[in-house]
Amino acid sequence: MTSQEEDDLLEKAAERFGTPCFVYFTERIEQRIALLRENFGERLELSYAVKANPNPTLLAWLSGAVDRLDISSAGELRLAREAGWNPALLSFTGPGKREVEIGEAIRAGVGHLVLESLREARLADRIARRAARVQPVLLRISPESLPKGFGDQMAGRPTPFGIDIEDADEAIAEIQSLTGLHLAGFHIYAGTQCLKAEAIAETYRHLLAIFGTLCSTHGVVPEVLVMGSGLGVPYHEGDTALDLPSIAASLRRELAVLRENPRFARTQMVLELGRYLVSEAGYLVTRVISTKVSRGRRIAICDGGMNNHLPASGHFGMVVRRNYRMHRIGKASDSPPEPLDVVGPLCTSIDRLASGIELPRIEEGDLLAVHNSGAYGLTASPVHFISHPLPEEVLVMAGTLLRATRVLGRVSSPDDPVRVIDAAHPAAANQNA
Ligand SMILES: Cc1ncc(COP(=O)(O)O)c(C=O)c1O
Structure with missing residues (x-):
């Protein structure tokens, strides 16, 4: 699809569903999946991290397109099930799993419960035995170090995530002694948003080495080993897209060697990823409500802002705020670019989608695509801050606009069983009485 065709569809979405709205082009996700398959072939399965975008229509579309889902709450479990996913294809990560969530996941038949602590292991064991089941689990490992250059990495610091590798031997021994659990493999989420191919390849080699050592030390013949991918996307002007073929080429030998080892001959390697699959397929479309010049700077005030897109406002893990790429929809560039601040409708100075971004002259009524x-x-x-309407979400499939089911409000109805408080926590039960 050309960018003109995309713009026409974005404009149509704005007309039909109002602004702000999110528009997701499934064709772009398909291309991403095809690129990953082409490069990693059958060696790595793809597990989509639902937290990246839990839209129910998107999740339904993804079933069959990716191999697995990673969920991080009972809410995400329900979304996945409603979207038609077989629970056996789900893994459940998250450092703060409540007892009721673990119970719901085990009863639903979740494929892998990813253990982040011995507390979870003991709870899951009890629940599984009570239900006369053996629950397959993966142990999430927090490495002591990772190769430099990986960016925002999760290693070598105090962390709520997983078991520190320094403590892994004891933890594995205990988990292996629990009859309600079956240790099916290991999980490492190494970090996020890396655009350096060699750093990613080096990190994956390191993770494979850790998996190798843990499995041989503890006699584990793993069914599944999960690598949290870190694959990044070019958010900002000047960012270069990831060179996936060079990562694959650089790992080919290690993956082949692993396969030749009888211990890993039947192991399914899994790449767990969110943004790399869906980020670039989506736009936030927002309309300019008004423009003004303040102290020499032109400002466009839009109907969507940080209430719809916190990451673009720089308040979601960005260390130094940089502008997301954006463009004016539909009009030819008839004026030279000029610096512009793009802000949302909220009464706070942090509601800012861009500072000094170079765009052609923006007028009231124009549409911007973030x-x-x-x-x-x-x-x-x-989304509830200052009570603006909730945006619609739209899927574009084969050039057709489809109003997607909204996720908001769907996972926290008053009779949500997640709110039925665990008797093991009487203080919480009193609060909810
Ligand atoms: C355990 C786990 N897996 C996968 C992801 C997805 O990360 P990304 O969107 O950077 O691929 C996250 C993100 O926080 C995560 O915590």
Whole structure:
């Protein structure tokens, strides 16, 4: 699809569903999946991290397109099930799993419970035995170090995530002694948003070495080994897209060697990823409500802002705020670019989508498309702050616009069983009585 065709569809979406709205082009996700398959072939399965974008229509579309889902709450479990996913294809990560969530996941038949602590292991064991089941689990490992250059990495610091590798031997021994659990493999989420191919390849080699050591030390013949991918996307002007073929080429030998080892001959390697699959497929479309010049700077005030797209406002893990790429929809560039601040409708100075971005002259009524909005958009944003209407979400499939089911409000109805408080926590039960 050309960018003109995309713009026509974005304009149509704005007319039909109002602004702000999120528009996701499934064709772009398909291309991403094809690129990953082409490069990693059968060696790595793809597990989509639902937290990146839990839109129910998107999840339904993804079934059959990716191999697995990673969920991080009972809410995400329900979304996945409603979207038609077989629970056996789900893994459940998250450092703060409540007892009721673990119970719901085990009863639902979740494929892999990813243990982040011995507390979870003991709870899951009890629940599984009570239900006369053996629950397959993966142990999430927090490495002591990772190769430099990986960016925002999760290693070598105090962390709520997983078991520190320094403590892994004891933890594995205990888990192996629990009859309600079956240790099916290991999980490492190494970090996020890396655009350096060699750093990623080096990190994956390191993770494979850790898996190798853990499995041989503890006699584990793993069914599944999960690598949290870190694959990044070019959010900002000047960012270069990831060179996936060079990562694959650089790992080919290690993956082949692993396969030749009888211990790993039947192991399914899994790449767990969110943004790399969906981020670039999505746009936030927002209309300019008014423009003004303040102290020499032109400002466009839009109907969507950080309440819809917190990451683009720089308040979601960005150390130094940089502008997301964006463009004016539909009009030819008839004026030279000029610096512009793009802000949302909220009464706070942090509601800013761009500072000094170079765009052609923007007028009241223009539509702007914020790029890279397919991941960590609506559900990562403070949508209720200042009570503006909730944006629609739209899927574009084969050139047709489809109003997607909204996720907001769907996972926290008053009779949500997640709220039925665990008797093991009487203080919480009193609060909810
Ligand atoms: C355990 C786990 N897996 C996968 C992801 C997805 O990360 P990304 O969107 O950077 O691929 C996250 C993100 O926080 C995560 O915590």
